[in-house]
Amino acid sequence: MDTEREYDVLSVDCPSRMILNRIGDRWTLLIIVALSREVLRFSQLRARVGGATPKVLTQTLRALERDGLVSREVFPVVPPRVEYRLTELGRSLLEPIAAVKKWAETHVEEVLEARERADAMASAASEAMSSASSSMARPRAGVLG
Amino acid sequence: MDTEREYDVLSVDCPSRMILNRIGDRWTLLIIVALSREVLRFSQLRARVGGATPKVLTQTLRALERDGLVSREVFPVVPPRVEYRLTELGRSLLEPIAAVKKWAETHVEEVLEARERADAMASAASEAMSSASSSMARPRAGVLG
């Protein structure tokens, strides 16, 4: 039943936390999403995933392959042809990813609004600061990316 | 129905992709998980989330607050008391996160095994390389983290 208690994601040495870190990188999710629909060659993948340079693509694909989420099939032809596809394990990730993706899509607006509100408040607060009329000033929002 | 087509996560300028990046950072998920059970003060959060230094904690919390996922309540007492809790929006993220978390927990083993296999193969291949007896050598696995 309560298998969840076996792992504590919050602990530094929890393997499931490591997994979270792995799939939480800049490109992993995107590649998996791209491969969810179809088998793709390197250059197709590159075209599909906006902004990916060959380097990061290779790195991420190798990591994905190492972890058994993606398989890489090389056809010994010239020019080279290499196909990437999701493994069974990789495909099993699709469901949780879809949930997150869906959340992102349905809540982008709210997040963006919240962000604008916060930024507006922050700049209002800092202006109030300069006219020395505020009690309880919030710390500045900070850009953080 | 097909609202998904409105957004293409794979495109560089898709807002939902930005969200993915935001929640996919090293600490965000962990903090949200930590706050899922209870309201926590700064130092409690720090104790809960293994390895988080005050700096990263502050950064992440500010970002979370800015995006409306976490609220921050300051009690004007000394020593200071600040409570963090999930907002409604933040709580809505719990479900997709739980899905990912569950995937991580149920598939860690497989991933770890795949990784070991891959590493074993890679080192075998590189040994074969040195004795010059291999055809079709895989490129080396690369550590990548």
Add this chain to the structure above:
DNA sequence: GCGTTCAGTATCCATTCGGGAACTATAGCG
């Protein structure tokens, strides 16, 4: 006056990430 508590800040520094661009290998085509 001193130490303690709490929630951060500030500062410095090492490592990593990631982008850009050039380079490689190979076979077919002209």
Add this chain to the structure above:
DNA sequence: CGCTATAGTTCCCGAATGGATACTGAACGC
């Protein structure tokens, strides 16, 4: 001979991430 296409690899460099450590402020108890 040189061009093209594909799947990378390599090098360089700037930016961002993140860790360690020390410091601040304000009231309370001693």
